Amino acid sequence: MSVAKSFPARAFGAVGLMAAAMVMVFFVAPEDADQGISQKIFYFHVPIALTAYACFGTGAWKALRLLWTREERYDLESYTAVHQGTIFGALTLITGSIWAKASWGVWWTWSSNQLVLFLVLFLFYCAYFMLRFSLEPGPRRARLSAVYALFGVALIPVSFLAIRLANDFIHPTVFTRHGAQMTHTMFAAFCVSWAALLALAHVMYRIELLGKRIDANLRDLREALTAA
Amino acid sequence: MSTYAADVAALARKDLRLELRARDTLPAMLLFVLATLVVFHFALPAGSGDDPAYGLLWVALVFTALLGLGRAWVPERENAALDGLVLAPCDRSAIWLGKALATLAFLAAAEVVALPAFALFFAPLRSTALAGVVLADIGICTVGSLVSAMAASSRTRELILPLLFLPLAIPLIVGGVGSSVSPHGGKYLLFLALYDGVFSILSWASFEYVVTE
Amino acid sequence: MSSGEKYVAAAYAVVLLAVLVWVAIIGAKLVRLDRETAELAALARRTGPGRSSDDG
């Protein structure tokens, strides 16, 4: 199908974008005034988080399609997208804690709303996989995973709001995020690295999906042959 | 609309009748919440003030609800009664709403004992806190009934229910604790109402896909 | 390298490492798939073109 043909193009596109992002981040974008070099982590940490949101969103969208059209293929696509989202979510947590160590000297801080949100989402989507592995393969598993993926995407805004509210009474240290005031070139570097990470996620998603489809086809082939 | 409400009422009544007859879920929830509060007393270091106590109240409420939710679909599993309900021409979401209301009744009954006991053991509960409890209960029972139906059709029922439910309960705990502790508690009540709205509609719409193929 | 630079390097290294681990996992899957396809190919040859599976 057309996608398979254009896959190498997308893969090379991703590599190209990643290279461009590296150049932009380390050579073009100026060093941040007060944060210094450690601000460079920001160019990966935040795009990875945004890419994770995109993966969870895709997973929920595929889940919705599954519930509407009952087509089995959406189950695999939703599962793979959620799996990608979890990988990028874990990376967000790791790079986030490295950034916290670089900026405030602690490996974990409850005052960074986004970091805490990813901790909650990470717990949620690990439960998604636990649910999936405790169900027999078949339409029931596909539907339950789809419904749970929909709850996940609804949870993102709600728990972000909750965490913001929680900051008021847990320890109301007001933490000023400087994300917004970026110079022009910094912002360009941010956008390029975000595009690069989105492309990387897409390529990984397609590869993993192909692997799962080959598995399914092989299973049918084995059945057809052994049934002879 | 009236037949939908009548279906929901009949299903909820069935659960209350089953509970009055079996008398296993409610007593267990009552004793559990009291025992948890006493354990928390010993868990809290002396003179640790009221705020941690309110936090622990919400932990006790959520886990008591989990106890009730774990039992929610047990009657439907015996003799595959759930298939009987799914085969009936009524709207499948009525099955969920009936179960959510019954679970809400059990949770409320447990809280009628737990909240005065908390006020006695730890600290008084102001009106916003009580409103927070009511709103959070709605969220717990609506989302919990759906999630426990999911857990019921998996192999590891009691094991997976807390894993599925707790991440979804985190916003409820934040709203609940906020409504009991924070000076401007109204904000948290609004947030709890938002949560109830969003997740009740989502549960109502997706329950059909949890019980059918 | 100042401590700041070490952390930046660590962050980007972690991402690279994650992708490499993922590639290794996909590699392991490919090895398994390769073995399975080889088995099936052998099985298909044994049943032979004449007695194909569908008219069995």
Place this chain on the structure above:
Amino acid sequence: MLIRARDVEKRYGRAWALRAVSFEVDEGGCLLVTGPNGSGKTTLLRLVCGLAAPTGGVLEVGVDRAGLGFVGHESLVYRDLTALENLELYGRLYRVPERRERTGMLLERFGLWDVRNQRVSGYSRGMTQRLALCRALLHEPQLVVLDEPYTGLDDEGAGVLDRELEMLARERTLVVSTHDVGRIDALADTRLALA
């Protein structure tokens, strides 16, 4: 034509539950499904009832949930409720007019009237099966699906079921699966043997 099936399949991931089955059942007809255990009889009947969806082929059932009665291996009634309470609940859900009279008549017919206020948990296998029959016939369904209805029935129950099936076969459409073909063979006008 009430039910039409063309190459209906059902697969759960790796395991095949039902392979390419085709049949047709006319209004008022009676389909007899036979085959050893594990041949997919139960799966086929669950597909006809809509409790499961086929993964392949086409299955058209010309009756909605309100016109369908199902008796399965499980009785689908609440153990801790009495016969009366179970039928009262299902009567409510199936919107059965004058529920009380209908329930009384059915309980009488199936010899459960004197145990109507006893919990189902105290019933014998045969009594539970008869209550399941009452539940399935409560709303006078157009299509009645019975999955090995004679299993666990005592002689008295089997006799009652024989008479009941004869009456049903005249007015309703039946789909029955069974091991001992002898009892129902006379009623069946179409047969389906699953391998």
